[in-house]
Structure formats: structure tokens, C-alpha cells
Amino acid sequence: MVQDSSGPLAAFFAPRSIAVIGASDDPVRIGGRPVDFCKAAGFSGPLYPVNPTRETVQGLKAWPSIDAIPGEVDLAVLAVPAARAEETLEACGQKGVKAAVIFSAGFSEVGAEGAAAQARLLEIARRHGMRILGPNCLGCYSGASGACATFTSGLEGGMPKRGGIGLITQSGAYGTHLLSMAKTRRLGVSGWVSTGNEADVTVAECLEHMVDQPDVTAIGVYMEGVNDAPRLIRALKRARELGKPVAIIKVGSSEVGAVAVQSHTASLAGSDASFQAVIEQYGAVRSRTTEEMFDTLYAASVAPLPTGKRLGILTVSGGAGVLMADAAELHGMTVPPMPEASVTKLLERNPFASPRNPVDITAHALNDFDLIPEYLAEMMRAGDYDAYTGFFTSWTASPVLGPRLRKVLLETLEGSGRPFALIGLFNDEQASEYEERGVLCFADPSRAVSALAIMARLADGFGHGGDAALPVIGDPVIAAAQMDEATAKARLAAAGIPVLPERVVKSAEAAAEAAEEMGLPVVLKIVSPDIAHKTEVGGVALGLATAEAVRAEAARMLTEIPAKVPGARISGVLVSPMAGEGVELIVGTQRDPAMGPMVMVGFGGVLTEVLEDVVLAHAPVSEAQALGMLDRLRGTRILDGVRGRLGVDRAAVAAVISRLSVLAAANAGNVESIEINPLLAREDGAVALDALILPAEGA
């Protein structure tokens, strides 16, 4: 028996023996399928059908109960009604079963009573040191061991081609569709697992397991909610470290979808934007569609990852070349031109060509087939692109031209180490001949370019792996209590975030004195832990140019505001110098219920509120990562100076984001959110003009 699996979930994917409880002689029934599939997949360990009413099941000796089985049982499959699940699991525990797959439905997905029953299952498992998959799941499949603890109809009609792709799905029914799609797309599958209600084993743990299997080269995940964010992040980091692509579909991005997910999973309702940020930050990709996920897995399992985003386009059709150049720009790849000397050389060889990039040989390739390898070789030598696409109209499928094309392409590409996507129509055999030699086959040029672009993003993510250097900010613990602006700013200042030289004073006279000392004009703000929105109560006065004006405004605030907000603790009035020119940003942190502390940056005002031009990241982030966040703002050019304004100090802004994120991560347990609004970014430096720290509820 092949033993390729290790780790805590090994008993699911590489069990030495399997018992199927509720085994049926009918290979089409739920209790019959695991037996039938195990036989078809060549599971070589002992397979024990448990069925008290039969002597044999599908030709195998049947056992009346789990405890009647003479040998050890690594994995038990529970194909029993929900009402019998507890007693059956208990019997498994007593037998010393290592892991159990529970198909039975009617647990947490149907309400409180079911959730309580599910909790009892978990208790039984814990008591016996047993792991459980499900309940309400379709089980799991391993190509290497042939273990098929599943009734998915995705295994009907034959096992998938063996290969390096792992598939993890929370949904059983959709997971079946995914497995079937993998088969129709000729993808090589290592293993498949559906986690269902996730009483014990989660998507995150399956990912952690699969990433570490040597035969797994790329993983596709379908998930509905995140039940274990720290483990998910750990798994993604490990995948990045090992250079294994992970493509994730997560549903619930829409309003209707989010409600539906909440109603049928017990997953935490983190924000979709936070999830998206975490996935990309740790080097995985979020697939927008099922086909995009399969395109990514297909590309990753057939071709090498590109080491950059420079795309070389070889074509015999100007139109197809332009189409792919358009797609490249759309998906973030570049199409740099060939060196002039090469253009000249290729034009001399074929004056009809347009050999810039896209390199269009034109239909003359039909008269002079050698043009194809010569042009491709020159592109590889002089253009040295990171990835290639090729379009040769219908020749790929032609009985005469197809083999000639394949020969010259494969010979030229041999050992290039770069991905090449061939656009055309192919039957399965024609495609396989290319794919076995590392060449990708696509019918749609845009999808080919998109897949290469996603590969480039993955490679880029892997290149930036490892934990980036974080700033050290001393003792970052923030007392978990409501605090006023001055206190909040003091905390930020202690973490190395610049604030203005401000003073809190208790009287109008002291305000005027402070203003004269720091230099007029000044800003006055009321200071109270109980007033978050100071402007609304008349608690902000800008540009006070004389000591008299300062005195009058301070006096007004100190008398009016206590009357307006009865019971508010007033610490005094904050006197600050005017901040001067710059670009106002919002920088903040927020605890996502699923993903933990997130840090965000945006421009404030209409850009944040209406256009939602905000970039999120999982905290903490390094300064380099924070610079990347600034680049990803749609309005990022504003920081370079537009409409006659000067550019601002991006490094200073990034330092603030990074330090704030470290502060938030260190206080994940006791701080709900921190907001610097505005952070004034200047030509030189950046300074927090206002700050609000909200403690976590119950912290």
C-alpha cells in the first residue's frame, strides 16, 4: 500500500484499514458507494463492511458490528442515520478507531437541537482521541492510497486521473461538481475532501495537511466561511514557503449571499474584503469563478510558474495578437517590445511580419513553416519573456499541420523553463501531447492570458514570502478603556507615530498662553473620552490667529459643551499648532470577526465614503507591505502630487501604517479599532491630526 500521507489527518487520506458502517450490497446506495469506490480505486488495506443483516457485502465478508472486526481500524465511515450516529461513533471510539467520516445530515445545519447533537459527537471523538470529518459531509478521497471514504458521485464512472491537484470543499454537492469538472478537464487529482459542518476537521486543517503532502503541487479550495483563521493563514504561509499555488473560491461576497451563508453555516461573518486581503497577502489567489480556479490549477500543474509578468505573444494573426495584448494589460501583465536589432533581423527574414510584440508572423508561416521556430527562438533569446502565448489559427487541430506545429513548438520550447500557452482547438489526445511536455492548451486567448497572469501573481507572492521585518515599537499594550484624543495620541506617539506638539489645558487663559507659546495660529479641540464626534458639538475651532480668539473659543467650549453633552467627562481643551499643507488620509485598524486585526488606508472624504477607495491588509504589515498598500489605492497618483500640489512622503505614511498595524496586532485582544483621521501626509513626513481608539467589547 502506498503511504504518502503523514500528519494528524493521515488516517483520513492514507488509512491502513477502513470500516464502512451501514455498508450496502448495492454499489449505488450511499452505504454501498465507499465499498465500491475503494475496490475500484485499488485500496489495498483491509476493507470491513459492517452490516448485521448480511453475510457478505459486494463480495466482501460483512461484519455485524465494528467491535466484531478482528484487526485494527484506522478509519471508520459512518453511513448511518443521524439518530444512530452517536452510538456508532461511541462504538468506534471503543474500538480504537483513529478517524471517522460522518455522512449523516441533520446536525448544526438544521438548528439548535442539531448543533447540540453535533457537540456531543465532538465530545465523544475528543474523549477517545479520535478525529472526525463532517457530519453532513461527503467524505474524502485519496488517489495514492485508493481510500474512498466518500459517496460523492464525482467518482462515478471512474477515478480521476492521478496527479498533483488537491481539492478541498466545504460543500459536498458543489464539491462533487468540482471533482467531476476536474475529471472532464483531464486534471490530475491527488485527493479530494469535503468538510461539511466542520465539527472537528476544517478546510484550514485540510489545507495544512495537503500542502505538506509531497505529491500535492497545487490546491483548489471552495469555502463558505472561515472557522479557523490563524490556521488558514499558517497553511497559506506554508504553501507560499513551499511554492505551492493555492486558489480559493469563497462564496458570500454579495449581500444575499452573505445572508445565505450565515443561515446555513456556523462560520464567523468576517468581511469579504478582509478575507480577500488575507488570501492575497499570504500568496494565494482568490478565484472569481469555478473555471478560473480550474484554469489556475491546470496552469500550475502543467507549466512552470513565470518569474515575472513580461508576456511575449507569438501569432499568425494580427487580431489575435492584439486581443492578447489587451488581455495582458487588463490582467496586469506587460507586453514589452522586442529589441530593435531583433525586429530588424526578423523583418529581413520575413518582410510581411510585424515582429515587435505581439510578434505577428502572418499567414506566411503557412508557406514557410521554419518561421515559427525561428521567430519563437529569437523571442526567447532576445525578448527573454517570462511567459509566452502562441496563436496559430486552426492548425493545432489540423491532421496535417497539427503534428508539424507540435514538433517545432516542442523542440523550440524544450528546457526553456517558461510557461507557454497555446491557443487553439484540441481534442483530448492533441491537448495531452502538449500538456505532457509542459505546454498549456486554451481555446480562449483571454483565458490563457488571465491564467498566465494569475501564475505570475502567485510567483510574485512566493518571491515575497517569509515574514517581513516589522518595526519594534516598545511596550505596545493599550489599556482597554475608552480614552480621549490626547491619550490616544500619546499611545500613538509612544509607538513612534508622529503627532503635533500639542497641550491639553484646563482653562481659557491657559489655552491663550499655550497658543502664544507654540505660535499662532492654532487649533482648539475639546478633549473628552465620551465625545467621539467633536465637530458635531462645536468642539473644534481651526485657524485661531490671536490670543483673544483662542481665549474666547476655549471659554465657549468649556461652558457650552458640558451643557450640550451632560455627563461627558471633559479633560480640557487641546491646543495644537496649525498643521499646514498636505494630503489627508485615513489610516485605521479594525478587528475582523473572522480574520482578526486588519489595517486599512484610504483618502478619506468622498473617495473613501462614496468610491470606497480603501486598501486593507492583515496586521501586522512591514513598511514595504504598507508601501504596496499605497500603490494599490486607485487614487494612488494623488500622493505624487496632482493639480499643482506637491507629492507627499510615501515612506513616512507607510511607516505610520506599519507601526499602527503592529500596535493593533499586539492589542488584538483588547482593542476593537484605532483610527487616525486625518493623517496629514506632507512633502516631508506625516502626522496624525486626530486619533480615536475604541476598546474591544468586554476587554
Place this chain on the structure above:
Amino acid sequence: MVQDSSGPLAAFFAPRSIAVIGASDDPVRIGGRPVDFCKAAGFSGPLYPVNPTRETVQGLKAWPSIDAIPGEVDLAVLAVPAARAEETLEACGQKGVKAAVIFSAGFSEVGAEGAAAQARLLEIARRHGMRILGPNCLGCYSGASGACATFTSGLEGGMPKRGGIGLITQSGAYGTHLLSMAKTRRLGVSGWVSTGNEADVTVAECLEHMVDQPDVTAIGVYMEGVNDAPRLIRALKRARELGKPVAIIKVGSSEVGAVAVQSHTASLAGSDASFQAVIEQYGAVRSRTTEEMFDTLYAASVAPLPTGKRLGILTVSGGAGVLMADAAELHGMTVPPMPEASVTKLLERNPFASPRNPVDITAHALNDFDLIPEYLAEMMRAGDYDAYTGFFTSWTASPVLGPRLRKVLLETLEGSGRPFALIGLFNDEQASEYEERGVLCFADPSRAVSALAIMARLADGFGHGGDAALPVIGDPVIAAAQMDEATAKARLAAAGIPVLPERVVKSAEAAAEAAEEMGLPVVLKIVSPDIAHKTEVGGVALGLATAEAVRAEAARMLTEIPAKVPGARISGVLVSPMAGEGVELIVGTQRDPAMGPMVMVGFGGVLTEVLEDVVLAHAPVSEAQALGMLDRLRGTRILDGVRGRLGVDRAAVAAVISRLSVLAAANAGNVESIEINPLLAREDGAVALDALILPAEGA
């Protein structure tokens, strides 16, 4: 012979006779293919191979020259080298041939000499009243007549299934790929045409032709440049009128792509954004990818168009339901819930269900198959959705469940008149059984939803067909000369666009008087046809509150500015009242080199310059269309009042856009651009605060 074709291009698609000049006995050679294809497609008119060296060609009598043919020749195919094209075309003209397809390459696509030769071909054709397709094209195919004036390898291995889809392509090689893709996707094709260099017949004219063919129900277009925008718009309007979907791929949206298109077509370089706006304005859709175009054509040719965007989702998998709800939101469809009474009823029938919408029957449908038709019928009755999707995991392909599922779905959907997209895996036979009954089959749920959403957009466009009522603006002709702000505003005012009550004065004293008469404070601006950027020369002063200040500023402008801008004609100083509060917009018009006059609206400032939040339309537009433009601004909520500001008068803004667009359309020949920047939109009304009209070059 079937004679389904009429109009000026009938001789290409329904010729009574065809001559192939340069005909080869080898059915694989360029000159052999048209003969071979015509025979395979059952072309029933006389087919005359012309080849002076042979007695017969592919079993047909060969003729030594075109003039030797005894009967009339409707269509001649020129499969000859470029050097022989002119004399051959001349002979065709003398023979009285109605139309010629010219395969030969080496004309405008290879430079000035080729362009001159191409012009001579056109001259020959014009002289003889003959139409030509090409040169440098792959010709055309008509399913109804069996006329195959083409050597595309898209017809190798068999003709496409007959059906209602028309395919028009500028590129021959990519067009071949499209034709091959149509075959592999089981699409029914009516006709196919490649236009190549478009010396005479353009994509637009082919579209105009195909739209009017009774057997054509939907059209896919691949184009690189627009050579005849008025005709394209006319054809799109006609398609909208007839309710025939048109899906267009146009390449060259990227920078590299635009350069490449320029280098290999002679098409006008209009802006991609203008093209996009025109396509959508006249009820067609722009396809982002080849597959999306085929999905659209597939959906339009199989299922009825939805009459709205309300999507009902039926599923046996919560996950798939959520995935489709997410896709619906992404693509602009809504997923409204079922009525409460229906939810209650469906829950009574199956307490495990989640029958809100997505309506999740859950896997219980497997035990109780009647749930499927019952739930679907209730959705159709009580939900009355405009379009439906259904997901039943792998049952579609199952030998046992597949036929049962098909039976209940088809029975329930019979006569519903609404599109239903079934998600699953299908072999060709399984899919055909659904498609013949009007049910769409998709493997990817997101693609299914996207296709339905595109259908809904098309239907919506058809619903808004017909020319909308345009404002009458009197005598709109603008003299084609550089004009100053005051003159430009007078033109706008004459077209019914509100401006402030302003006066142009010649002296500082007159400025002060005018200011006092209209009420202080006022704005002063220098008036000169030669100064477009007034602020830069100190030609704008805002908020002047006293007569003295007005006098001083006016005196300064009238002395300083002539010195700063020597030679500028100074008409005087414009005195205007302060405009008050509002949202500043930019409204403008611009002649697109390809598409003609376009009108745009944006918010100005960072939103326009950095975030490019601008909406374009082809001029003229009605007020209703202009309101639609405002809705499509990403920052549209700004008009409703954000951050404590009041909402503005959208109708007044729309009226300005509409009137300006009528003005621009009436002056398309002599005005390059008009810009109102800013247009101040107020709670009540809108007013142009500044205006610039640039005459067309040479006008």
C-alpha cells in the same frame, strides 16, 4: 436553391452562380477549398472553376477564363496572387460579375504601395458597379445558400450546424478560430464573413446586411477598427428595433494593442471608451472575451431574453446557490426573496429546505424527486422571476437521475417564456436535449449567471429603443472661430443652458459699477479668445466684496495681463455674481475621430483626473439618457448629498447635458470640443460657470 438573402450584399451570401478564379483540383489548397466547400455545403447554383491549365477541377468542368463562362456570374472568388488581382478583377467587371471576394494579400496591410494597389482595385470595382470583399480576407460562407466563397479552415471537417447565428470578423485567422469554436459549441450558424482590408465592404455593412436577414437571430462581431461609424450605428439601431442581440469584440483597448491595430489596419483611431459607449447606447453588448461572446450568442439562440433582471435560483446545494447569488450581484442582477407565504408553504413541504432565494431544496430532493417540480413551479408562480438558474449537482449527467431530472424540469418549464440555465456537466446529446427545448446548459454557474445578465441588459436596451425625444434648441450653429468665455457662454445660453447674469466691461470703473448693480460680492475674469487658462495669468479673482476691491482688481487685470500675454485680444473683464453652494461637475463634448461627437460628464478634480470617473455617450442624448449617464458615475451618490451636503437637481444637470449634446451634434463639422468646467449643480437648477468652445481644425 434557397434565396434567403436580400440587400446590396446578396450576391455574396446568396449568389445564383459562383466562379472560382485560380481554382485548384486539390481540395486542400486555397484555390481548391471554395470548390470543395461549395460542394460539401450543397451550393446548388452553377459553380465555375476557372483554371486555364486543366480540363476539370474536382470533377467539375474547368473554364480557361472568366469571360469564357457561358452564363451569368453573380460572385467571383479571386484566389490569385496580388500581382494578378487587378487584371482579374477588371475581367470580372467586364463579364458583369456582381461581387468579388479577393483572398489575395499584399495590399494596404503592407504599406503605401499596397494601399495604392488596393485603391486601384476599388476604382475598378466602382467603375463596373461591382462590390468587393477584401482584399486580404478569407471570404464568406452562407449556410442557407451553401455559398462558400472562402478558404477558411473553419469549414474543414464539416459545415457548422445550421442556425440563426451570424458571425462577422475583420480578422481572417481569428475569424477561423471563431467559426471553429462555434462548431465545437454546437452553435447553429447562418453565415460567416471576414472583411480583411475592407477596401469596400466593411464590418458595419455586413452587420447591416445580416441584421435584416430573417433567419439571423443573433450576431457576433470581431472588429479591430471602425471604418464607418454612421453605418455601424444605423445597423445597431436596426438590430435593436428588430430585437436581435449583437455581441461585439473589439480589440485595441490596451496601449500596446492600439498601436498594433494602427500598424496593421487603416482604421480610424477612435477612443476605446467612445466605442464602448456607442455600442451600449444603441443596445448591443461588448464582449470582454471570446467565450463571453459565444456565451451570449448561445444564450440568445437557445433561450428567450429575460424581461428584467430578477433572478430566481433553484439549487440542491446551499454553496452553489450562494455562488450564483454572488455572481448575480457582480453582474447587476437582483435575487429578490420569495413571498413569505411561499416560504412557509415550501418549508411545510420540506422542513430541511431553505426556500427564500436562493431556493435550496437540499439533498432531500434525492429522496423525494417531486420536490424539484413543486419548488420550481412555486418559484415561477409566486416569485415570477425574469430568469432562472438551477443546480442539481451531478444528476444532469447521471444515467439514472439525468432523464428523471430532465423530464420534471422540461415539463415544469414548458411555455414559461423565461430563460432557465441549468448548471451541470453534460455530454453533447444530454445538452442538446435540453437546448432543443430552450434550456441553457452551463458547467460554470458564474458564466451562466453572467450570460443571463447580459441577456437582461440586451433586453433592457431593446426596451429603450427608438430615438428618444431631444430638446429643441433653436438655431444651434456655432461660428467656427476661436471665441472668448463670454461669447461661448452666450452660445450656451442661446441653446437654453443656464449661465449667470454676467456683464463684460471695458474699464475698472465700469466693473465697479456693474458689481454694485448686480450685488456684491462678485467674481472678475479676464475675457480673451486667446487665453484659455485664465487662472495661470492672474485672470480670475473670486469673492470681491467691495466696489474698491473690484475696481483695483479690474485695473490690475487690464494692465498686467496684456503685458503678460502680448498680442492677446482682450475683450474686457467679465463681472459675475458669486455662484453659491453646489457640486461642481465637468460637462463637455468632444469629436471622436471614429465615432463622431461624444458628450461626457464627470465630477472634475481628482475624481476625473485620477480616478477617471467619467461617463461618455454618443451625441445627441435625451434628458432621460443623460439621467442614465449620471447614474453610471461611480460617484453618483455625491449628487444625492454626502458628508452633510444637500442633494442636487439631477434633472437640471441632465437637461444641460442633453442640450449641450444636441448643440455638439448639430455642430459636428465645425466644433472640436465644448467644455463647461465647472457646471455648478445646485439644490435647484444648474449653471455653467465657465465655458470653452474650440473650433474644429480647418473648420
